[in-house]
Amino acid sequence: MSEGGYNEEIKVLDIFDDKELLKLAIGRQCMEQGKQYKTTRSSKERFEVVCLVENCSWMVSARGIKSTTAFQVTKVVDQHTCYATNLESNYRQSKKKAWRAKQYALLMLRGTQEDLFTKLPSYLHNLVKHNPGTVTQIRTDDDDRFEFVYIALGCPVSSDNFL
Ligand SMILES: [Zn+2]
Numbered sequence: 001m002s003e004g005g006y007n008e009e010i011k012v013l014d015i016f017d018d019k020e021l022l023k024l025a026i027g028r029q030c031m032e033q034g035k036q037y038k039t040t041r042s043s044k045e046r047f048e049v050v051c052l053v054e055n056c057s058w059m060v061s062a063r064g065i066k067s068t069t070a071f072q073v074t075k076v077v078d079q080h081t082c083y084a085t086n087l088e089s090n091y092r093q094s095k096k097k098a099w100r101a102k103q104y105a106l107l108m109l110r111g112t113q114e115d116l117f118t119k120l121p122s123y124l125h126n127l128v129k130h131n132p133g134t135v136t137q138i139r140t141d142d143d144d145r146f147e148f149v150y151i152a153l154g155c156p157v158s159s160d161n162f163l
Helices: 019-033 086-093 096-111 113-129
Strands: 037-042 046-051 059-064 071-077 137-138 146-152
Touching: 019 059, 019 071, 019 113, 037 113, 037 146, 113 137, 113 146
Parallel strands: none
Antiparallel strands: 037 046, 046 059, 059 071, 137 146
């Protein structure tokens, strides 16, 4: 389910070609819900994330499929029991695509800084793929540290917008 399933919600038994695609899908779902996640387990055999808010029941768990890089979702608790954050209410007030793209970039910066460099290029890749005309640029400073990401959105391909 690498292509067609990209815009769908993460469900039990869903298979992702590799862990990065799974993380991307989880990140996107969190962005839509105005939430942030943290990784509690990440190995070849297992990948598990929970809501950043302590004691919230939301979580996604997946297992590595033997002798492949693919991961299959084994458990999803889709309901957040945490209170709505400012981010979520802001999100609901705003429908502006540029704002959403910016928020997603900010979410990734805050929530999953450790793999920003591996995640951001694939996020941008998908963004361009689903929104032709989109211009993206990652700027780094002299020490090769992330400085900013520039995103100018084009038109979505279909009605189920990627962003
Ligand atoms: Zn939550």
